[in-house]
Each structure stands twice: as structure tokens, then as C-alpha cells.
Amino acid sequence: MSTPAEQLTGQMLDGGWVVGDLIPRTAAQTGGHFSCSYGVTNRDGRKAFLKAMDYTSALKSLDPATELNILTSAFIFERQVLQVCADRKMSRIVRAIGGGKSSVAGSVVEYLIFEEAKGDIRTYLDDAKRFDLVWTLTCIHNICVGVRQLNGASIAHQDLKPSNVLHFSNEGQKLADLGRAWHKSLFSPHDGLACAGDLGYAPPELLYRYVTPDESERRFGADFYLVGSMVLFLFTGMRASQILISELDPHHSPRVWLGTYEEMLPYLSHAFSLNLATVTRSFPDTVLGEEIVDVLQQMCDPNIATRGDRLHRAKYGSRFGLERFVQRFDRLRQAAILGRIHHP
């Protein structure tokens, strides 16, 4: 039987939005799902994406009050964070362009409406069928800008991955899904988790269950790593933790290793330096190769204590600021447009 959140099709919502068809859930979402998605069309012809909260599974859980509290808190947090982004006019964060409540089958369904993208960057890359250096560097630049905008408002994204970087025809790339984010002064039910985002993309300290005492360092250090991981993904199709683990002895993989992160660090540092050497060799253009490897060296250092931009720290007091990377990728993008650098 459909839940109220699954019965929105055809509804006219505030702001002139008409709800279209339900976007089918994937196999992984059909278990404990907490939201469902629709395409929506405005009276003026604009198309958008609607995310409706679905509390049904929480009500059926063993502890409905707690589960419901978590879901509603998460929704309130996401709405508040999106408001912060809107107030600060963050150009590289997917905007919530509407939201509200709708009554369906005697229940109230809360929703958010987001600007609609053409798809995530994987879709773009599949359609493109060839490597485009200018597009890649532009995309990285946009990701850096997006994370800088969030970090500048004391928000850590925490779940930066290819599926959360959306591609827009006219505006380029924007970061989506702030559901697992962290804000310095807003409460989120995920705040107690060491790794709120997808562990499959997480930096080594989180993969090896190390929690730095300094929360800002932990959150922004992870975002910094994830940006570097996206740089690697866009050039190679691989993420930073993947190539790191590929270089490790199988006994040292996060699934198998039963020791501490501190004990693993020398092995991680060694694997990382071997990775960098391999990545360097894969760039025929040595200028571009040196730039990318330097970026990876700073961003994807498995040691959170040494990760970061030392020059940024000297100037602004934080190792994880992205200002210099925004400038750097803008400069590289210009160089690519002018044909001064090439890849592959």
C-alpha cells in the first residue's frame, strides 16, 4: 500500500508547482526509506525536483518516537542549512526553490523543491564519451567553489561524491544533498557520528575509526580530502581511498585491519607516496601532472595532521581553506582553454 508521501502525483503545490510522476526507488532504497522523489513542473514551465519526507518506516520501527525525532530533526536541519545557503547566495550549491506541506489521505507531507539538474557528473561523463580537459578543470573549480562557500558558512558537506555533484546545462556543476552535512551551531541528528557521509568515500582516518578531538578539523579535514578525491575521480575514474587501499597489503585494508589508525599511518603514508608516483607517471603533460599531484599531495594526505594547505594556514589560520585551490583551478582552466596544457 502506498504511503502518503507516495501519493503526491497530480497535486498542485504552493508556488504553482504541479507534481509529476514518482521517481521509482532503487533496490537499496526500498527498505528503510525516508523520502521519495518526484519531477515537478511550474505553471511558468520551469521543471524541478521534489523531495517529500516519508515517515512511514519510522512509525513502523521498534522505537517510533526516537526514529521520528531523528527524521524530523534531520529534515529541519537540512531546511535550515539550505536557508543559510540561500541567504548567502551560494552559487555552487543546489538551491531549494520551494518547500512546504501538502495534505494527502489525511496526513501532512513535508517537501522541498530543488532546481532540476540534467544529472550528476557521471551521467555527463558517460554521455560525453571523451575526456574534455576544460570541462574537467571547470568542474573541479566549481566543486572547490561550492565547498569553499559551505565551509565559509561553517558548514561541512561530509558526503561529497560523484552522485552529489550535479550538472546543469547553463550553470555548470553544483553540490547537492546537504542531508549529511554538519553546521557549527545547528543541531543535526548525525552530529554524533564520526562519519556522517558515505564511508565508501571517506578519508582514511574515518575508515580506520579515528576520531580527531578537534571537531572542526575532523569535519573540514574530511571535506578537504573529499575534494581531492573528486579531483582524482575526474581524471582517473578512481577515488583517493580506493587507490590507497589498492596499494596496501590485504591485511591492512579497512575491512580486515583490527588495529588503530595511528599504527596504520606509516603504511598509509607509504601507499600514498607510491600512489602519487603512479599518478605522476600517468600524466603525459608534466606541467599538468605536477599541478595535480601537488594538489593530491595536500588534499589526500592520509595523515590528517599533515593534510592541508600550509600556505593557507599561514595566512588565514586554517589548513583546510580552499581559496588557493579555487584560484589554482581557475588558472589551470584558462591554460587549458589557451591550449597550454593537455590531457591525456
Next chain:
Amino acid sequence: MSAGYHDRDRHIFPRWRSFAATSELGELAQPAVEIKNDTSELDISLAKGIAGWEGSSSLWRGLDLLGTAVVAGRLEEFSALVAEIKSNPLTPKITREFLERTHGDKSVQLQLPGCDAISGQASRHEIRAHRLHLASAPRDPIEWMELARSYTIAGLNDKAAKAVLAALQLAPDNRFVLRSAARFFIHIGEKDIAHGLMSRSRLITHDPWIMASEIAIADSMGKTSRISKIAREKMEADVAPSELTELASALGSVEADGGNHRIARRFLRRALDGANENSIAQIRWLNRSRLNRSDSEDAVDVSRANPPLLHEANAWAAFHKGEFDIARKESLCWLRDQPFASAPAVLNSYIASALFLDFEAGKETALESLRSNPDDPMLVNNLAVCLMEIGDLAAAETYLSRLSVEGRSGVMEATYKATYGMLEFRKGNIEEGRRLYQEAIEKAKNSSDKGTAARAAFHLAFEELVAHTTHVDEAIKRLKEFEGQDDFVERARFFERVNELMRND
């Protein structure tokens, strides 16, 4: 000439291999301290990735899914996807290379040291490669230790020491770094430093590998380890036997030294469970030197143990059985495994020259090893003998002049006297040569070292024969004195040489 100096005493000091080889041998597989490991979040991440892939399969979604599979440690479940991605012409080349490396049978990737000859050129190449690597990754402690090992092999101990200190600074509490560093300091004769590193380590009360090394180094210095009680408790902990093998060997060695053979045997039998080659070599040595009551039966039976790189144990076992072909090959493999160590080079150069009369090979081995061990008196001795046999007396004399007065005395004094005797013979000072040989024989006999006395007696006979003196019969008659001696396995070979020289006379 002698092979036996390094066989007189043995302690289970840590081996120093490359990081890759040490990892492959499983010596870094288990952590010093265990913590809870919940990997359910990785399974959730992978489930999401699979769902996304099933919803819309494409190259870049496939690449993304493989990334999660690698991180989740479940790549082997995605063979079809790996094949599909590897065959897709749009897949980045570097990704294909990574997949080739990560999605294969790990057992075919073993890179343990082989038995090919060592080369000075190779160690120089290695130094260059490590330095280049460190220029871009100066915070990699493992690479600093690899550089230190290459420097040590090349005999550049000062540079090696700096590299060791850099590694220790970056990773002061890492098992690989600590044990490698300890082995380096033992190599350069700084056992105090090696012991201090182990005993002050934060791992000393947790890590059986560090405990084993601490106990062995303390024992070699005549000290009693302060962690002996904790180490015995560790032996009863719920730890994989392979993690405890060196610790059991170390404790067994201490007990054997103290004459507590029953307790020693108990520890050494524990060490057999999951044993590595170092443990087996230690047990075999203890069998030979401390524990055996008869030649026919070992106190601790190691015949079923066959861990990788069992070259030291095999070399000595073959040598003592008189299987010199095997001993020669195994000693070379042992040298390849521990290229900075002098013991395998001494044994190999001795077997090559004294038993196979391959003086060029003996010279090469000794020369190569002298780079790492410029002051090893037995290497100098063996090299000098090879040079004299080749006819390069001047070079032999130059090398022998390296032996200090203190070096010439001590337990190997008889051997050096014999070598000086040979030098005098070859220089034509027959009387002086004979006198030195006779002194050597008496000296060895007085020290109850009948093996060395027999070797000196045979070499005196060789020299009398080579010099066509009138004392040949007397020298040969004297050999009968050493008949039926168990610790002189070379007798048959030496008699062959005597006969050969007599035929040529």
C-alpha cells in the same frame, strides 16, 4: 679459513627485509593492539552503489561502484564488472593498470627475494630510486627505512643512520620501523641503542614482535630482559601462533642459555606453530649447540616446518650434513635475503673456495659483503685466502693488514694465525709459515676447537704439497690425529684435495 665464527652464537634478532617482503611474509599483518572493527557501514555503502549501478549501468557509474567495492574489500565479487571496465576503450589507462594489480591472484605477486647474485650496481640503483621517491614524499617513514637498508647494503652506514633516524622520527612506534632500526644498530655494533629502541617503545608491553627482539638483544648483551614476565603472559594470550613464534624462540633461547632445557624445549615447540624462518634457524642452532643429546635425534624436531626463505637454517643443516652443493646454494640465497649480513657471506665464501676450490666466486662474495661489513675479520680472512690461491699475494697482504691486533686475538686467533701461515708459505718463507700453522693448530687444540685445529692441519698439508717441501709426509701423518671428529664435516673434501695435490706432485 673458516665458516664457523657466526655459527658459535645466535640470537633471534629481527630480520631486515624490504617492506614489501616483510608484509608478504605476514609479519605486519596483525596490529599490536586490537580495537573493534565494525564494517557494516562499508556494506551499506556498497549496497547503495550496487543499487545505483543496477538502476543505470554505465562506465562512470561502474567505475564509481568499483571504487566502493575496493574500499569495502569486496572487489572479488565484481569480476564481470572489472572485465567489462578493463575492456572498455574509454576507461582511463591508469585505471586499467590499477585494476590489473588489484584484481588478480595475490599469490602470483609474491616478491620475496630470490637467489640471484648480489650486485653493487643494483644497490646503487635502489639508493637513487629511494632518494627520488623521498624527494616528493619526505614524510614516508617506510621509504626512509628502505633507503637506510640500501645504504647499509652499500656500506654507507653514516647515511643509513641518518635515514634510520628520519624513519624513527616519523614513526617511532611502528613495528616495521622499530625492528628494522634495531637490526641496523645491531649491524653497526650499537646493541645498546637497538635495545633502548625496543625497551622504550610504547609497543613493548603489547607487541610480541617487539618483545621478542628486546629479549633477544638483551640476551646477546648478557642482560636479563625486564619484560620477561609480561612476555610469558603474552604467550598465554589469545594471539595467532604466527605472531608469537619469535617470542617463543626468544624465551626458549634464554631458557636454553640458562640450562633449563626442559622449559626451553617447551617454548621452542610452541615456536614451531606458525614458525617463520628466523625461528626455525634459531631452533636448529639451539638443537646443534645447546639442546641435542645425540647426533641422531634433534631435541626439537623441525623437520616438518618449511616457512618461506628458510635459507639460513637449510644452509647450516646441509653444511653439517656434508651436502655442500645445497649448502652453497642456500647460503647464497640467505645472503640475497639479508645482503648486509656478514654471516651468510662468510659461509658462502668458505664453501665456494675451501670446498669447491672456486676461489673467484669466494673472492666475489667476500668482496661484495665487505662493502657492508668492511671490518668483519672473517670476511677479510676468507678474501685473503682466495686472493692467495689466485696468486694475488700483494692484495691478500693488504687486506690482511686491515686486521687489527685485537681482531687477530680472541676466539678466531687460530684461524688468523693459519692464514698468516699460508701467506708466509706463499711468499716463500716456508719455515715461518710452518711455525704459524703449528701455533694455530696448538692454539685451537688448547681451546678445544678441534674443528679449527683439523682445518689448520689440512691447510698446512696443502701448503707443504704446493711448496714441494720435505715435510709433506709429516703433515699428512698428522691428519690422522683428527679422524672421527664430528665437528669437522669437510674431511672427505679436504682428503680429496690432498690426493689431488699428491697426484700432481
